[in-house]
Amino acid sequence: MFLVGLTGGISSGKSTVSAMLRELGCPIIDADLVARRVVERGSAAYRRIVRHFGPEVLLESGEIDREKLGHIIFADAEKRKLLNSITHPEIHKAMLKQIVFYFLRGYRYVVLDVPLLFETRRLTQFLHHTVVVYCDPATQLSRLMQRNGLDQEQAGQRVAAQMPLNEKRGLAKHVIENSGGREDTHRQVLRLHTKLEDSMEFLLVRVVAMATAAGLGGALLYAAKLLAS
Helix, strand or coil, rough: CEEEEEECCCCCCHHHHHHHHHHCCEEEHHHHHHHHHHHHCCCHHHHHHHHHHHHHHCCCCEEEEEEEEEEHHHCCHHHHHHHHHHHHHHHHHHHHHHHHHHHHHCEEEEEEEEECCHCCCHHHHHHCEEEEEEEEHHHHHHHHHHHHHHCCCHHHHHHHHHCCCCHHHCCCCEEEEECCHHHHHHHHHHHHHHHHHHHCEEEEEEHHHHHHHHHHHHHHHHHHHHHHH
């Protein structure tokens, strides 16, 4: 099985592309969804967040107020780094468990939907394909303001907190241009899906895994024979 990294910027349309790939039958591991689970009440990450950011980031129910926490970290780079240092290791461990699950079920590849794929760079070394969903800066800002009810300054602050899309575009193997309409985006997603389905990289990965397993098994058998003699 090989891994595909899908990323973009805030309001660039990554979630739309991820949903399209899911509809085509691609297994998707959504880092945002995993992130919500690893900070659920009572978890290790939850306790560390409350300890560092205080009870004011909690809702009346005791759950983390994601909107309030978001305002804090987007306005303070150091606090953003602190939150990432708390959540990212837990997110990566949870994602690894899901990858193993798909591998054992025989999937040829898995798409990792990760907003900060190129910012953290912890996963890129394991990816055979990287995909960035791009839109022009004006469209990105407009979508964010409309979606989140933000003014231009607030929206600009959130966009500036991430790596520029132009920079991500230069790092990716594939680019989905999402400045236009949904139909155009869907056509690009179909072309990407065909490339992934036609890829034979999973065979190489499985051959290497089988050879490694066979080599280890042979070594263990040889050692057992020596001990028995």
